[in-house]
Amino acid sequence: MEKRPFPKAVLALGATSAIGEATLRLLAERGARFYLVARSQEKLNAVAADLHTRGATGVATHAMDLDDTAGHPAMLEAAAKSLGTIELALLAHGVLGKQEETEASYAAAEAVLRTNFLSPVSLITWLANYFEVTKQGTLAVISSVAGDRGRKSNYVYGASKGALNVFLSGVRARMDRAGVQVLTIKPGFVATPMTAHLAQGPLFAKPSQVARGIVKAIEKRRDVVYLPAFWMVIMLIIRLIPERIFKKLNV
């Protein structure tokens, strides 16, 4: 495979998420420049200062709620203008949601689907067209192993990520012709504020560990990556369990 220079102009959507921030730190050490998007300006300022200190050659911030899909095109145009060319777009925003609430109310389920699926679809629609025209770029999207199979304990979250995986698979096939990398990142359990309320077991990875895997996957121009890698085996087994047995399991 041809060797491409590592992307330097980075659009980070959900820049204050734990995995997102850990990944951006590694990119900053490589001298990247950033356009950071997240809800809180205060948090963005802290992340921007940190990335700058670690070696970023430029950092711009943009506070917005990424659920607001109507605001996406203006934000993305501003990002492209600020960065010159967007070389890497990292989508790192997402919510876990509360399974009981999403079972009880469609509104709660819809909120999870909006943040985890519809918002990325809106962003990727614009970005895919942008990358197709510029004939370059990496689209790296943090999904989840939960999208591989619907589980009793978090199927709304899982469905949002599963739908995202299918969408990305199609986008990848379309973008391949334009030389664009579309990377689906499937982390397992990661110790982040999103999972702080769960009992943490030995399967939990550190955000910094997942971040290193993401950077490596971008470098190697991978399509789909499980992080840490052992989740590929776990999810293969989980996918192979026949539905009539799976429905009886407490997973």
Added chain:
Amino acid sequence: MKQNSARPGFESWGRYPKLDASVVPLNWASDFPLRPPPATRMLPVGAGRSYGDVCLLGHGTLLRTRGPELVGGMDRLLDFDPATGILCCEAGTTLGEILDFAVPRGFFLPVSPGTKYVTVGGAIANDIHGKNHHIAGTFGRHVPRFELVRSDGKLLICSPAQNADWYAATIGGMGLTGLIAWAEVKLRPIVSRKIEYVGIKFSGIEEFVALSAAHAETEYTVSWIDCVATGRNFARGIFMAGEHAKTPGPLKQSRAPKLTLPLDLPEFMLNRRTVGLFNTLYYNKQRGKTRTGLVDYEPFFYPLDKLLHWNRMYGRNGLLQFQCVVPWEAGQSGLIEILKAITGSGLASFLAVLKVFGNVPSPGMMSFPKPGITLALDFPVRQEVSVDLLERLGAITLEHGGRMYPAKDATMTAEQFQAFYPQWKKFAAYIDPAFDSAFWQRVTA
């Protein structure tokens, strides 16, 4: 995935005493003050590496600036000026993370304790010291500025010139004056990771004092001392001195340690015999009287950091630390009395460290170091026996005009503390009305 109804209990590094508290992680400076404020009193905690109850608050709310295993938290580097060496970082940043950033850029910590897994906030709150105290003074001396956030949301930028009284109260203020959001640390330049090392065997306190005097100009000095041996071998030890290498050498980042003590060792593992055997082996590992060489900074400064969770060595009950300083005038006789009390007690101290504190004044109102000789020890918790011994060591320290170190204490009595730190009432005026600690409750009762 199970929902976490009862959070895993928070323990200090000594794992004694065991007190329950709710833990609130602070991932951003903007997370504090808490909304809504908790019903209980609060105490900020960083990595939880202080030993006793100075980082505990029974039935309280611990504000953790770092998550368990140092995952997450307030660890952002906010600014660095290579011209001055001043690094500004969030209070949850550990000294190890500072080194990871600084060493490849040719900088090093101004003061480093025996572990790099402490946070900057904790280093200020306990005004920690290191092997260069006789030259550089305490950590607080190298903190030009920090931001203190009170529970009512009031922000105080503190420096020797601005809010100087809050600056003095917060350095060594045991986290009680408010939450430190960020701090500046003035790093020092280095040209190599390497340390020019010399190790010299000594026998007796007198020889230790003579070696310290002879090495008064050497940047780093510390001694390991055998607290089990009696008779001919009483107070034998190894004097260790070092300086940053002056010839340019490697400046790469350290690797993450791979070894973890996975479980609590049984209590009987650390006894007089095993520790005595370890001490004899350690003393004799260095063959000649003097050994010199070029060593890496990691084993020189942080020999125990190689083994994560080494405190599990002491079993589930944990360990008691004791650190005192006795002033020069009474130093030698006071120390000999303390060492005799220990060897006579039958309790074995595994990690005993002796060092001279210099005359550089501490910036904190409640800072521990003062000129003299300091001795640090630890003991496995054997309930009454250990507590009795430590209370006696405290009494001997007091008799000789010394004082004990709150960050390593679980046994100081209120009378002892108030005699060691007569300024405590003045300090109390700076305590945040919503803050408290188990240590403070104990020594001001």
